[in-house]
Amino acid sequence: MTGLKRKIDERASNRAEKTSTEEPRPSNDSNEYELKLDMNNYGTAACLRPRRNTRPPASLFAAGFAAVLPTFATKVSRQKGKATSKAKQKPVPKKAKRAQETTFETSTGRKTQPEPGPDKDDHVEIPAVEENLSNVPQDNTWDPAVVQGTQSGDAHKSQPEPGPDGASRDASQTDVALTQVGTTPPPEPQVPGNSPSSPTHDGPQKAFETPQKVSSQDTQAFFAPLTPESMPRPVRAKPLLPTPIGASQIAAETDTETTAQQENAETDLYDNSASSQQLYALAEQLFSHQKSTSEKPEPCGQPEVWADGRQELCETLHYYRAYQGACYSTGGFVRGFMFDKVAHIRDYTDGNVVISRAGGGLIKDKDSGEMRSSRDQVEDIVAHNLRNCINHYNPVVIITGVDNPHIPSKPPQQYCVLDYFKPTHIWVEKSGGGKIVRYRFEKLNLKKDSWWRPKDETDAIELGSLPPPIKKACTSCGVVTSQLYLNGWMCLQPDCLMFWKIAGHGTDTEPQEPDEGSLVYDPRFLKQKTPWPNDDHEYSLVSNNAALSGYSVIGEDTSQAFWLGMVCPDCGRCIPRLSWMGWECQNPACGFTKEPPHTLVPAVTLREPLWPLTSQYTLSRDIQAPLISVCVYFANGYRINQYTIPGIDGFIAHMIANKAVIEEPGGPDAMFEELQQTDIGLRRRSMPNGQLKGPNYCRHFTVNYGMPYKFIAATASQSFEGAARPITATRSRLNWAAKLLLSQDSNRSMNDIEKQWKEKEFNEVLALGYFEQQKINYHDDGEFGLGPTIATLSLGAPGTMRIRMKARHYHGVSSAGVYDDAPPIPGCQQYAARLALQSSLDALKASDSKAYNARRKEIPKELKLRSSGQAKDVLNMQLGHGDIVVMHGADIQRYYEHAVEHAGKLRFALTCRYIDPGSLKEADKPDYEVGPDTEGYDGSGLM
Ligand SMILES: O=C(O)CCC(=O)C(=O)O
Structure with missing residues (x-):
């Protein structure tokens, strides 16, 4: 080993400023999550077969796009013409259709479909949830544990209702009593860009429908004060009538009543007249389903x-x-x-x-x-x-x-x-x-049948077949509102005095709130038709996540859209992408699979133009908090940043590869390309899913080799025997790297370390594959039975590994508000105070468990410890292609957790651990032998 050892035992001045807003995935020491991998389908997929890069020059792109557009327009319309898709029980085979297309078999016999080309009409940009303005956390958008709908957010004052013709309204301007404007045409959608203006009175929060044009004649009626005389008669809930009547009948009758309605709509509503009964009957009919x-x-x-x-x-x-x-x-x-x-x-x-x-x-x-x-x-x-x-x-x-x-x-x-x-x-x-x-x-599209309509039934009332809803201006706030319920008209401005009150009829009755149980929707409100200029337009319900451009674009098939789900063209089910190789419809009655061809991402494309790779030792881009000390040394083409964390027995080392390392025969470049050309069995595994309906899959692909990793079902692991070369080569390289670091750290010779290491050398490789935007959230590798050393080889797109103290150690208090009695370490909240009480707490634990438990509840209050929030990252390591990270020491996993994300289209992380076979449950033990590392990598090619 050439070892230029330059110790810079210094505290870095850079502070790790980036604070994650991510929700943590529970750490293992809280026993809150257990990762399970369903590997039953392993070994069936074909290789990611590299495709010749036939990307045409840029100038041809546009022409090519235009040329294929008609084809795809046809294709889409055919697809859209499909009346219904097949449900679980009975997928309709599309074999005939697919046979006309170029169907081909993969080497494993699974059917795949040719990729559709660009479909401009149908193109939908995948929206970044980050764009969301509401209460969705900004950088956790694809994490099921974190992403939230925008169900509620900050109170948002809405735009107030405009006055008629843009004029402002003032309740004092007129003394005209309650006037209904029920003959106003159906609400006119607002012209884009023509937002409502505000009434000048201190008024009502706008709370109702699209602004409407109201004639200036009507305007006067808006501002009437409410007088006892003007109030309608008292409300009585009407029983629903048993005999339904047809919509056409009521429509015809009410058409002839239009003038009378203008005069006094209440008469019709409160009289026991035929039309009132008919409206109630219609309402009953509408609600019968x-x-x-x-x-x-x-x-x-x-x-x-x-x-x-x-x-x-x-x-x-x-x-x-x-x-x-x-x-x-x-x-x-x-x-x-x-x-x-x-x-x-x-x-x-x-x-x-x-x-x-x-x-x-x-x-x-x-x-x-x-x-x-x-x-x-x-x-x-x-x-x-x-x-x-x-x-x-x-x-x-x-x-x-x-x-x-x-x-x-x-x-x-x-x-x-x-x-x-x-x-x-x-x-x-x-x-x-x-x-x-x-x-x-x-x-929107009334021409399209509604599949959810009950079988053998037609719609009771067509939209727009009834007269428009009755509209009135509130005598208190002046805002025009439709009548929603047959029980009577109500102002729906939440700040208005008359809000949600039905005006009484007669002189001595006060407006009163309706009895909720008696409210009956007015069919004229329910079944009104609101014209839009794009009425009857047909927008696709199918997202085109899985559509390749038709060119061999590097990274296209590993882009974000390609690990999202696709709608099964055979049965309509949303299919998550669980296999590295492609989609498999989860509907047991449907055999659809799709394996998009993979365009090889050549290792040379990983070189960063602004960060030239040389055979010199690579510069560092890591950032650590002042708390963390770094020792830098250089060996075998690697710059080695070794970080020590106060209070932690162990170290984290970042071995930064140079050109010689990356291009070494059989080294990182070769491994990266081989991993793309081999099906190593990567799949997304299901995790405990909290409240989600259905499974919850993690956001990366994974497969295990060698000793089964405790958090993966025993059947999921594969033997090193016959494993792809990058798997066994990684094991050997990481065994060497760990020995090198241990030898440096302990000042012992490699030979010395070798003997000790051999007994507990790495016997497991966990391979993780990440497409664009995939990542692994905060977690630790501190499960029972794991050796104290864990090493990871990073291949492909540059990653960022972030390290932070676990929340329970940082705050010293559990989410239930109980003090965590693990010895505090520097950097935690109230470190000095917690350290000072540690020995008395330990003594109490040994002598009086009741008093000890009571004390643990007191301490958080005493020290003002809170359980909310996360510790800041203390270390950010920029993981380049070929870099290795070694974490040594059980305390690191106990107190700290790590997360990795990357900025690119494709990354692999191959992590080695020693797993004590004795720690495995009988059911988890492998049915193959986990042999020793026979490759014997020793870094000599890099001397
Ligand atoms: O480098 C990576 O992607 C992280 C791997 C990792 O944290 C793990 O396998 O536990």
Whole structure:
């Protein structure tokens, strides 16, 4: 070994400033997560077969694109013409169609499809959740544990309702009493860019629908003060009539009543007249399908897109990436809603209309069992984003969960996509004493059948077939509002004195809040039609994540879109990408697989133009906190940054490779390319999933060789015998690297270390494969039975390894508020105070367990310790291609945790450990022998 040893035992001045906002994955010492790998499908996939790079010159790109566009336009329209996709039970084979295309067999006999080319019409940018304006954490967007829907956010004051013709309104300007404007045409969507202006009075928060044009004649009516004389008659809930009547009948009747309606709509509503009864009867008819799940009829069709779990849904669909909550918003727009079990009693869904409550804040009423709001809701970021959709004519996609009580038929799958809907109204109501925000949606394309309509039934009332809803201006706030309920008109401005009150009829009755149980939707409100310029347009419900350009673009098939899910073209299920090789539909009744061809990422493309690689020792780009000391030395082509952490017995070493190391025959360059040309069995493994429905897969691909890693099912590990060369070569290289570092650290000779090491040399290699944007979150490698030394070889795109103290050691207190009695180490909160009480606490533990437990509850208060938040990173190591990280010492894993992410299209990390065979459960023991490292790498090629 050539060893220029230059010890710089100095405290670095650089402070690790980058603070992660990531939610931690639980560390192993909290026993909160256990990783399991389903490797049953191993060994069946074909190799990632490199494709000749046939990328044409840039100038040809445009021409090529244009040339293929017509082809793909045809293809898409064919796909879209498909009325329904097949559900779980019966996938319709598309063999005939696929046979016309160039189907070919992989070496393992699995069918793959040729890649579609660019489809400009159908192109949808994968939205970065980071764009989300709401309460979604900024850099955790793809982590199921972290990503949240934008169900609730900061209260967002909405834009106020404009006055008529843009004029401001003042309640004192006129004395005209309550005037209904029920003959106003259906609400006109706002012209994009023409946002509502504000009334001048201190007024009402706008809480209702799209701005409407109101004639100046009507204007006068807005400002009437409420007088007893002007109040309508008292409200009585009307019983629903048993005999439903047809929509056409009521439409015809009410058409002739238009003038009378203008005069005095209340007369019709409160008289026991034929039209009033008919409206109630229609309402009853509309609500006859709002039954509980078990009674629901079969739907008339099948969803085009469906999923069995939340992660497969969110990883596949560009319009729904909310792992929690009902709403997915990005870039200031709502893209999708999911309505499932938690629903409000006045929610409503039929074939064309959905009315829902904004998410969050519901609790179950003890007496009625109904979901009621626990707090006042105000218009939040979701409502704001929904208004943007209205203003820009952006439809949103609605998805139903199987437990949605209001869907009129039985959804055939856990999550089924309904269709694109226009948000039409946003308003505030009262429920259970609190305010709730409500939305109304209309289906965009009425020409398309609604698969969720009950079988053998037609829609009771067509959209727009009834007269428009009655509209009135509030005499108190002046805002024009539609009548929602047959019970009577109410002002829906949450700040108005008259909010949610039905005006009494006669002189002596005060306006009063309605009895919630008696509220009956006005069919004219429910079934109104809101015209949009893009009505009947057909937007795709299928995301095109898995569409290659048709050229051999380096890194295209390992880009983010390629590890997201795809919609199965045979059965419509969202398929997560679980295998490194491609997609396999999880529907047991569907055999669809797709293996996109891989364009080799040549190792030379990893060279960084602004960081030239030389045969000199590479410069360092690591950053450590002042707490951490570094010792630098140089050996065998590596710069070795060895970090020591105070209070920790052990070290972390970063071996930074130079050109000679990387290009060594059989070395990192060769390994990187070989790993792309060999199927080593990488798969995403499932983790405990908390509250997610369906499995929760980690965000990288992994496979284990040698001794089974405790956190992986025994069957998942493979023998070194017959393993791909990079696996066994890594084991040998890392055995050498660990010995080199131990010899340097202990000032003992390599020979000396060799004898000791051989007994417990690395007997396991865990290979991790990362596509673009994949990463491993904070975790430790401190499981029971692991040796104290862990080494990782990094290949491919540059990574960043971040090290931080675990929260429970940093704060010294568990999430339950109990003091953690592990000895404190420098850098933790209240280090000196905690150190001072350690010996008395230890003594108490030994003498009086009751007093000891009581003391552990006291200490956090005494020392003002809090359990929230994470420690800052203390070390950031920039892992280049060919670099090695060695962590030595059990304390590092006990007190610290690490996370790695990378900036590129493809990275591998091969980690070696010693796993004590005696620590394995009988069921986890391998049925093959884990032999010794016979390759004997000794770094001599780099002397
Ligand atoms: O370098 C990497 O990607 C991290 C590997 C790792 O942390 C592990 O295998 O535990």
